Amino acid sequence: MRPERMKLPAILGILAGSGLALLSWSQTWFEVVLVAGAAAGGATTLEVGGAVASPAIAALALAGLALAGALAIAGPLIRLVLGLLAVVLGGCLVLAASLSMADPVGAASGAIAEATGVAGAEPTAALVDRLTQTAWPVVAVVGGALVALAGLAVVVTGRAWPTSRRYGGGTRLAADGAQPAPASDRAVDDWDGLSRGDDPTDAADEPHDGTR
Structure with a gap:
């Protein structure tokens, strides 16, 4: 074997x-x-x-x-x-x-x-x-x-032996065909944004054509 x-x-x-x-x-x-x-x-x-x-x-x-x-x-x-x-x-x-x-x-x-x-x-x-x-x-x-x-x-x-894969809590699609970011990375990004005074929900509310 x-x-x-x-x-x-x-x-x-x-x-x-x-x-x-x-x-x-x-x-x-x-x-x-x-x-x-x-x-x-x-x-x-x-x-x-x-x-x-x-x-x-x-x-x-x-x-x-x-x-x-x-x-x-x-x-x-x-x-x-x-x-x-x-x-x-x-x-x-x-x-x-x-x-x-x-x-x-x-x-x-x-x-x-x-x-x-x-x-x-x-x-x-x-x-x-x-x-x-x-x-x-x-x-x-x-x-x-x-x-x-x-x-x-x-x-x-x-x-x-093959290495076991880690299971993430979820993924998100990135722009321009980039690889999806793990949920743990998104949480860190959101926390950094809050530390700077940014609202992480603003990006989700913006239209894709750049207009408001």
Whole structure:
């Protein structure tokens, strides 16, 4: 694909990756079976969501969504900066999810402590009889990798993207076939005229043949 056509795929890649990570964060990451009598309420199975196992995922994913929106209107230099930020965000998403998968008992310790009233890494680990990981942490890793790859595409191709056009509030026709003046320029001209004591409505009231 030509570099100038990578704008939409790159932005969609960041949106999709951030969306996957945010969806994963809202789901169950681990199912923990406690030893008999560990929980005060009698429950022996806990479902640990991504909000507990890796709370940073939500903030990183939301930052990715905002970054994708900024990319849609950014200029060439800002695209480069945002592309680098997307690579960093994607890497952080991968790291956050990977750390939880590397130490699932530690990631679930908050939920275990709330259910049992026991705090501390070793005491809570002693209360775990069995722990099962779902597929959602892997989805978060995939989402982070997608954000990082899309960010890399922005860094490589962003300077070749077409520049977004600015939308003016309106135009006016100028004499002798000149280019229409933007509404912002007209407002400045009118303000300057008022500062000199001129009435900007006089020109509009004058006939085109120069007579009154």
